[in-house]
Amino acid sequence: xxxxxxxxxxxxxxxxxxxxxxxxPTITIGILSFQGEGGGLTFPMRGVSLYWFYDLFEQQAVGxxxxxxxxxxxxxxxxxxxxxxxxxxxxxxxxxxxxxxxILFYLIxxxxxxxxxxxxxxxxxxxxxxxxxxxxxxxGFGSQLTWTLPFGLLIMFAVFNRFDTSYEEAARDxxxxxxxxxHHVVLPIIAPSxxxxxxxxxxLSYDEFARTLLTAGSYNTLPLEIYGMTTNVTSPVLYALGTxxxxxxxxxxxxxxxxxxxxxxxxxxxxxxxxxxx
Amino acid sequence: xxxxxxxxxxxxxxxxxxxxxxxxxxLVLPIVLIVGVSFWRATEFSIIPAFELDNxxxxxGSPVTYTVFFNTFKYALITWFFxxxxxxxxxxxxxxxxxxxxxxxxxxxxxxxPFWTSNIIRMISxxxxxxxxxxxxxxxxxxxVIDEPIEWLLFSDFAVILAFVHLYTLFMVVPIxxxxxxxxxxxxxxxxxxxxxxxxxxxxxxxxxxxxGIMIGTIFVVTLVMxxxxxxxxxxxxQSANVGRLISNDIALLxxxxxxxxxxxxxxxVLITIGILLRFVDIxxxx
Amino acid sequence: xxKFPNSKGLSRRTLLKGAASTALxxxxxxxxxxxxxxxxxxxxxxRQFGTGVSNLNDVATKVKEDLGFTLEMTALxxxxxxxxAATQPNSFDIADIEYFIAKKVWxxxxxxxxxxxxxxxxxxxxxxxxxxxxxPDSTIAQGTAPHTVGFTSGQNGTDFVQEESGWMTLIPTxxxxxxxxxxxDLIGRPISNWSELLNPEFKGKASIxxxxxxxxxxxxxxxxxxxxxxxPDKGNMTKEEIDLTIGIFTExxxxxxxxxxxxxxxxxxxxxxxxxxxxxxxxxxxxxxxxSQGIPCVYQPLEExxxxxxxxxxISAALSGIELDAAYEYINWYLSGWVGGYLMRQGYYSAVxxxxxxxxxxxxxxxxYEGKAAEGDILSPTGNKLAGAGxxxxxxxxxxxxxxxxxWNSVMDENQYMVRKWNEFIAx
Numbered sequence: 001x002x003x004x005x006x007x008x009x010x011x012x013x014x015x016x017x018x019x020x021x022x023x024x025p026t027i028t029i030g031i032l033s034f035q036g037e038g039g040g041l042t043f044p045m046r047g048v049s050l051y052w053f054y055d056l057f058e059q060q061a062v063g064x065x066x067x068x069x070x071x072x073x074x075x076x077x078x079x080x081x082x083x084x085x086x087x088x089x090x091x092x093x094x095x096x097x098x099x100x101x102x103i104l105f106y107l108i109x110x111x112x113x114x115x116x117x118x119x120x121x122x123x124x125x126x127x128x129x130x131x132x133x134x135x136x137x138x139x140g141f142g143s144q145l146t147w148t149l150p151f152g153l154l155i156m157f158a159v160f161n162r163f164d165t166s167y168e169e170a171a172r173d174x175x176x177x178x179x180x181x182x183h184h185v186v187l188p189i190i191a192p193s194x195x196x197x198x199x200x201x202x203x204l205s206y207d208e209f210a211r212t213l214l215t216a217g218s219y220n221t222l223p224l225e226i227y228g229m230t231t232n233v234t235s236p237v238l239y240a241l242g243t244x245x246x247x248x249x250x251x252x253x254x255x256x257x258x259x260x261x262x263x264x265x266x267x268x269x270x271x272x273x274x275x276x277x278x
Numbered sequence: 279x280x281x282x283x284x285x286x287x288x289x290x291x292x293x294x295x296x297x298x299x300x301x302x303x304x305l306v307l308p309i310v311l312i313v314g315v316s317f318w319r320a321t322e323f324s325i326i327p328a329f330e331l332d333n334x335x336x337x338x339g340s341p342v343t344y345t346v347f348f349n350t351f352k353y354a355l356i357t358w359f360f361x362x363x364x365x366x367x368x369x370x371x372x373x374x375x376x377x378x379x380x381x382x383x384x385x386x387x388x389x390x391x392p393f394w395t396s397n398i399i400r401m402i403s404x405x406x407x408x409x410x411x412x413x414x415x416x417x418x419x420x421x422x423v424i425d426e427p428i429e430w431l432l433f434s435d436f437a438v439i440l441a442f443v444h445l446y447t448l449f450m451v452v453p454i455x456x457x458x459x460x461x462x463x464x465x466x467x468x469x470x471x472x473x474x475x476x477x478x479x480x481x482x483x484x485x486x487x488x489x490x491g492i493m494i495g496t497i498f499v500v501t502l503v504m505x506x507x508x509x510x511x512x513x514x515x516x517q518s519a520n521v522g523r524l525i526s527n528d529i530a531l532l533x534x535x536x537x538x539x540x541x542x543x544x545x546x547x548v549l550i551t552i553g554i555l556l557r558f559v560d561i562x563x564x565x
Numbered sequence: 566x567x568k569f570p571n572s573k574g575l576s577r578r579t580l581l582k583g584a585a586s587t588a589l590x591x592x593x594x595x596x597x598x599x600x601x602x603x604x605x606x607x608x609x610x611x612r613q614f615g616t617g618v619s620n621l622n623d624v625a626t627k628v629k630e631d632l633g634f635t636l637e638m639t640a641l642x643x644x645x646x647x648x649x650a651a652t653q654p655n656s657f658d659i660a661d662i663e664y665f666i667a668k669k670v671w672x673x674x675x676x677x678x679x680x681x682x683x684x685x686x687x688x689x690x691x692x693x694x695x696x697x698x699x700x701p702d703s704t705i706a707q708g709t710a711p712h713t714v715g716f717t718s719g720q721n722g723t724d725f726v727q728e729e730s731g732w733m734t735l736i737p738t739x740x741x742x743x744x745x746x747x748x749x750d751l752i753g754r755p756i757s758n759w760s761e762l763l764n765p766e767f768k769g770k771a772s773i774x775x776x777x778x779x780x781x782x783x784x785x786x787x788x789x790x791x792x793x794x795x796x797p798d799k800g801n802m803t804k805e806e807i808d809l810t811i812g813i814f815t816e817x818x819x820x821x822x823x824x825x826x827x828x829x830x831x832x833x834x835x836x837x838x839x840x841x842x843x844x845x846x847x848x849x850x851x852x853x854x855x856x857s858q859g860i861p862c863v864y865q866p867l868e869e870x871x872x873x874x875x876x877x878x879x880i881s882a883a884l885s886g887i888e889l890d891a892a893y894e895y896i897n898w899y900l901s902g903w904v905g906g907y908l909m910r911q912g913y914y915s916a917v918x919x920x921x922x923x924x925x926x927x928x929x930x931x932x933x934y935e936g937k938a939a940e941g942d943i944l945s946p947t948g949n950k951l952a953g954a955g956x957x958x959x960x961x962x963x964x965x966x967x968x969x970x971x972x973w974n975s976v977m978d979e980n981q982y983m984v985r986k987w988n989e990f991i992a993x
Contacts, residue, residue, distance in 0.1 A: 117525050117541065203390070206394070
């Protein structure tokens with residue numbers, strides 16, 4: 001084990017500062033969410049209390065936090081599942097050249113780099129000109145997919161690029177059908193990356209704002225609802241929401257980590273060395 | 279053999295069909311529609327099919343357009359500069375100084391947690407942080423560094439760049455980290471054996487090998503900054519504009535044709551920028 | 566007879582139901598048996614959207630209690646409201662919008678006019694919304710006055726008529742007189758003119774709102790107050806006047822006069838409460854929000870007068886049958902006083918002051934409407950203290966304030982030009 005060089009400590013300090021920078025707003029939100037009852041959204045603090053956390057669960061003067069939260073969550077799950085499935089399928093397909101693969105690839109890149117407001121405007125226009133209603137589960141869903149799919153696909157491309165095909169060859173030599181190869185060899189190997197894609201898909205969808213702005217229909221997702229509430233809500237209840245979201249995300253990430261650890265342990269127990277193919 | 283290849287082609291096509299369908303409906307069609315609408319006329323509340331170049335004429339004839347596009351590029355460039363510096367350092371730290379994969383992932387996740395809180399709530403919180411009576415100013419005053427609150431911490435270009443760097447550095451870290459992890463460690467050992475010191479290894483070995491990662495990160499950051507409108511509006515106190523702002527203002531006022539015209543010009547600008555950047559990296563290989 | 570807002574008297578409920586069904590029966594609509602209707606009404610859901618000003622969840626709760634059907638509220642910012650009214654007709658049943666928005670979107674045909682004979686309290690609606698005259702000798706202010714866009718020719722008319730035609734575009738529900746808000750503790754001297762917004766003394770500490778239809782009116786008030794120009798009609802400017810107005814402000818902006826601009830209510834409260842800004846365009850409830858944090862803030866009556874706005878409820882053109890009946894019932898209930906009282910206790914004015922009076926205490930009525938000194942603490946509908954004993958409402962009585970209105974939020978003929986110029990101002 002090499003001893004730590006001096007640059008390690010310098011860089012560690014730098015990293016710590018960076019984390020502090022990233023967490024600046026989160027910390028501010030955390031402090032302010034304990035604002036006293038008479039307090040507002042800025043300093044100075046007027047007392048310290050848990051009032052706003054309780055208030056969060058009461059009915060708000062304006063806005064429907066929990067309804068939109070449920071919608072965001074549902075939408076996030078939908079997007080997550082579809083992103084994983086379509087990314088895996090796309091990743092598998094792109095391992096070989098097929099007619100149109102170049103065009104499709106550049107379309108994927110375009111989908112990634114296109115400014116979100118264009119998607120929002122375009123999909124909104126598409127639905128309104130064709131007489132369909134915009135709804136968060138159709139137009140909103142589709143718009144968010146244009147954002148998450150490229151990420152998922154790019155990750156899958158990276159994974160498959162580094163994939164060691166000798167495992168599949170071995171399976172084929174042993175007489176496995178393509179489906180069996182897929183099911184028992186490929187999927188287990190790429191499983192950790194799938195978790196990554198799932199996490200990405202959910203996160204990107206959950207906080208997505210610009211693409212759903214015009215495509216969510218009458219019922220808002222959580223980011224849109226918060227945006228709407230800022231037109232008439234001036235209480236730290238928004239901060240309480242922020243703090244709770246941070247806690248929520250810590251729990252979710254913790255869960256994912258546990259799943260990953262459990263999976264690893266089970267693999268180690270069963271003596272398999274899958275996952276090392278990538 | 280041809281039959282085999284055909285079989286593969288068919289199965290591949292089948293597997294990408296959902297992807298293609300989504301992209302067709304939600305990407306291609308909308309863009310086509312925007313192009314079409316950009317030639318239409320608008321009244322207060324409706325849009326009328328027509329074919330006129332009015333919108334484009336106005337766009338190119340107005341000095342605001344040029345100011346705004348210039349602003350957009352300015353923000354993109356400055357943000358890029360800082361995110362590259364920060365991103366590279368962080369990625370380097372994570373790739374080369376953190377030993378175990380578990381720790382890398384853990385630290386990485388630590389970085390992503392703030393992004394789970396809604397964007398909007400985080401933006402609201404910059405005011406108490408950077409404002410005249412905010413944490414930053416109060417701390418600096420109590421340390422005696424300054425006498426009066428610093429005004430330009432908030433509602434200025436500084437605030438906008440700060441917010442951009444805050445939001446998008448991670449998009450730079452990920453690709454660079456990815457590329458760094460793929461560097462063969464034996465190359466670095468060889469360089470050390472050949473007598474290079476830390477700085478030389480960095481300059482001659484690591485940086486050239488991470489160029490693709492830097493490029494990909496650049497593409498992410500530049501396009502995100504160019505397409506953003508909320509951050510600019512909020513952090514500059516609505517005093518500064520970029521192209522996204524123009525579009526969102528037009529949309530809010532139901533002037534869809536002129537919004538579309540501006541959007542098409544933005545899209546072309548972004549695509550050209552990306553096209554140039556892609557010349558420097560073959561993205562398919564570097565994934 | 567004074568009623569308190571929290572009363573849930575059964576007698577009131579049955580009275581209301583009786584009144585509503587009587588009104589509807591007396592109206593021209595043919596209904597099935599009242600019992601059938603009363604049963605079905607519980608399954609009706611009405612979707613309402615509007616700005617946060619009046620999309621209050623408390624109203625939905627009370628509707629469920631009093632009328633039995635479900636009211637779903639969605640709150641958006643002003644520009645999104647305009648957009649939805651114009652482009653998404655199937656996404657709402659009731660639109661809660663301002664009159665200037667109605668002017669913009671009425672032609673789209675997404676809203677249907679309301680038969681005034683079905684409106685129980687039509688005659689008690691403040692004169693401003695019917696004939697344009699608050700009192701018989703008022704002058705009509707400049708700009709898009711509500712009565713000019715309040716009436717149309719028929720149920721599906723897309724035009725505006727200038728007399729009380731029996732078909733209203735919106736039912737007026739809420740309005741107020743707006744002015745500048747200030748931090749008296751940070752300014753330290755009396756402010757009495759709109760021109761103070763551009764006073765270099767407040768350089769870097771001023772703000773104005775970034776909503777073009779409203780901001781341009783504030784700008785005009787300032788310019789006229791500075792003596793730079795006198796507008797024949799601030800609400801309908803020519804291109805040259807627009808250039809002049811925005812030019813003056815652009816110069817001030819380049820000189821660093823403004824700290825920030827705000828687009829949402831919340832931003833304006835933050836700016837004032839944190840001391841970043843000491844003088845700015847503000848909306849009345851924002852003042853109360855800042856005050857309720859214990860920070861001194863005054864809605865300053867100014868010599869030149871107020872800018873006013875009015876909002877109302879509109880019905881989607883797609884509504885018919887039992888839902889349309891439910892919508893009319895909702896509107897009649899809205900004007901019958903509970904909501905009016907609620908809104909007035911936040912500082913707005915109800916379009917039917919008489920009925921709202923029944924839902925306010927004598928002290929509250931005296932404070933908010935008559936401009937008298939408060940006798941006890943004045944509380945907001947959610948319980949925050951807004952004023953103490955002896956304090957007088959900023960600006961005084963209803964007639965003092967609404968009588969000094971000189972312009973309304975407007976949509977001018979040169980609107981598209983104005984919007985472009987506004988964009989240039991923001992980007993400068």
